[in-house]
Amino acid sequence: MLRVVRGEPDAAELAALAAVLASAGGGEDEAPDPTPTSGWARRVDLVRGPVHPGPGGWRASARPR
Numbered sequence: 001m002l003r004v005v006r007g008e009p010d011a012a013e014l015a016a017l018a019a020v021l022a023s024a025g026g027g028e029d030e031a032p033d034p035t036p037t038s039g040w041a042r043r044v045d046l047v048r049g050p051v052h053p054g055p056g057g058w059r060a061s062a063r064p065r
Helices: 011-023 057-062
Strands: none
8 A cells, every 4th residue: 555645646656656666576476497407417516626737637637626
């Protein structure tokens, strides 16, 4: 419910105010995605860390962490 305290807004101004307040939130929250993401689809696992040169560096480059 809206109440005008000062002035006399016309219907277009009240409609614009109601539209802004309605879009600002307070409505229904978005439903979360019901399908969980597979562990195979995690892109963070595709990023490899840096390879440091040195003795045994080639062996450590293929070893999972």
